[in-house]
Amino acid sequence: MISRSNLARQYSLEQQRFLDTHPRSRALYDRARKSLLEGVPMHWMKKWAGGFPVFVASARGAYLTDVDGLQYLDLCLGDTGAMTGHAPPDTLEAIHRQATRGITTMLPTEDSLWVAEELGRRFGLPHWQFALSATDANRFAIRLARMITGRPRILVFNWCYHGTVDETLVILQDGVPQMRPGNIGPAVNPVETTRVVEFNDRPALAEALSHGDVACILAEPAMTNIGIIHPDPGFLAAMSDLAARTGTLVVIDETHTLCAGPGGCTAAMNLHPDFVTVGKAIGAGVPGAAYGFSSKVAKALESRIPVSDCDTGGIGGTLAGNSLSLAAMRATLELVLTPESYRRTIPMAARFRSGVESVIAEYALPWIVKQLGCRVEYWFRPAPPRNGGEAAAAVDAELDRYMHLAALNRGILLTPFHNMALIAPTVTESDIDRHSAVFRESVEALVG
Numbered sequence: 001m002i003s004r005s006n007l008a009r010q011y012s013l014e015q016q017r018f019l020d021t022h023p024r025s026r027a028l029y030d031r032a033r034k035s036l037l038e039g040v041p042m043h044w045m046k047k048w049a050g051g052f053p054v055f056v057a058s059a060r061g062a063y064l065t066d067v068d069g070l071q072y073l074d075l076c077l078g079d080t081g082a083m084t085g086h087a088p089p090d091t092l093e094a095i096h097r098q099a100t101r102g103i104t105t106m107l108p109t110e111d112s113l114w115v116a117e118e119l120g121r122r123f124g125l126p127h128w129q130f131a132l133s134a135t136d137a138n139r140f141a142i143r144l145a146r147m148i149t150g151r152p153r154i155l156v157f158n159w160c161y162h163g164t165v166d167e168t169l170v171i172l173q174d175g176v177p178q179m180r181p182g183n184i185g186p187a188v189n190p191v192e193t194t195r196v197v198e199f200n201d202r203p204a205l206a207e208a209l210s211h212g213d214v215a216c217i218l219a220e221p222a223m224t225n226i227g228i229i230h231p232d233p234g235f236l237a238a239m240s241d242l243a244a245r246t247g248t249l250v251v252i253d254e255t256h257t258l259c260a261g262p263g264g265c266t267a268a269m270n271l272h273p274d275f276v277t278v279g280k281a282i283g284a285g286v287p288g289a290a291y292g293f294s295s296k297v298a299k300a301l302e303s304r305i306p307v308s309d310c311d312t313g314g315i316g317g318t319l320a321g322n323s324l325s326l327a328a329m330r331a332t333l334e335l336v337l338t339p340e341s342y343r344r345t346i347p348m349a350a351r352f353r354s355g356v357e358s359v360i361a362e363y364a365l366p367w368i369v370k371q372l373g374c375r376v377e378y379w380f381r382p383a384p385p386r387n388g389g390e391a392a393a394a395v396d397a398e399l400d401r402y403m404h405l406a407a408l409n410r411g412i413l414l415t416p417f418h419n420m421a422l423i424a425p426t427v428t429e430s431d432i433d434r435h436s437a438v439f440r441e442s443v444e445a446l447v448g
Helices: 004-021 023-032 043-047 089-099 110-123 134-149 202-209 235-245 264-268 295-304 323-335 339-362 388-393 397-408 429-447
Strands: 056-060 063-066 071-074 127-131 153-157 170-173 176-179 194-197 214-219 249-253 275-279 289-293 368-372 375-379 420-422
Touching (some): 004 023, 004 429, 110 127, 110 275, 110 289, 127 134, 127 295, 134 153, 134 214, 134 249, 134 275, 134 289, 134 295, 153 202, 170 194, 176 194, 194 202, 249 264, 264 275, 289 295, 339 368, 339 375, 339 429, 397 429
Parallel strands (some): 153 214
Antiparallel strands (some): 056 063, 063 071, 127 289, 275 289, 368 375
16 A cells, blocks of 8 residues: 555655754764764664664653753663663662662662562562663573573574574574574574574474473563564463473563553552563663562572572673662662553553554555554554564555654654564643654555
8 A cells, every 4th residue: 555666755854854854963973983883883883774873962751862962752762671660769869869879889778679579569479689781681580491491492482582592593484493583603603502483372482392402481461572472362362371380480571561550460450470680670771780680599599500600601790789789779669650651641642542443444554553562563564463573564665664764753653673562651632642643644655
């Protein structure tokens, strides 16, 4: 229904509009190319539509302002890192207070106890440790699972995302495991370390676990980075049962699915994993993460990690569990990411979904919209995907870039990796309706 020549023409118009309205960002980008790889502090920032990213001057609540003085409704929110909204006052106060007392000491503070107890209450696991990123939390959980089980492999779902964990960068191609495109300089081909099956495929999961060499399943309870993919009814229960029967541990990564509620999908879906990992949003963007585990796991660890070797096991880091991160986590969990917050953001996400769906219906487009808590995503396919393979087959990079750039040029910031919108607590109904209007204008230019 969409002419590719018109799509290219409209993108060209949007790109010129972007260049015309962002001279200061363009100048900083040109300067940055002399000192930063590809002109950006992290290489993936090249993925922003328009040819270069906007340079940010400030961010507060649901809005950010760039160096050209343009303001945006931020529905990217640091790809979950700022799900709280930018610079929440309660967290800022805690950060300032702790910074005056010391940032890192390699010793615990009372905040670490409070955060561990609160995470235990939310996720149902009694024991916790801290890291600086969800990637590290996942890495550490994998290492612990391998030590406990004595098994070499892990299992992930096709087109999953768990940060830059080496073992997870593997996909299925025509049913055969392959290293994921873009994997840079792996020490070991992840095909050798990882079994990969499709989400929601019980027979494939059972077959993969039957070999008896999988230490743990690392999974999001609902997939997110390849579009929102909900578990089939009973799938997660079946996964847990298969894991128990084969001696496999289960690691649930709640870093993105924390959007489902205060205890993520673990609480919302009544899950009982061996490990939970969570990061990004729990410190309102201050680097920090946590991984929790059951009493059974804790007992196994206590008997296998001698004190003499506990600082050389590939787990930890000098700044992990630092005082500043823990102060930010405590304030965020206690005062920002509260049940009251979700009671506001989840209905706002439903309003977003309804607005996009109305435009899709108006133009009879074969697109869908999926929601998980305060996270919403539209996808260019007629039916919801059941697994990562189906979702990846529907990726339309050209259409993605046009929709992202058209929104950006009209003051709406979406995450560059996919068509995800995350709703901050300070978002208003008028903000949501503004996005619906921008979405309609962008679609009308393509098909009208």
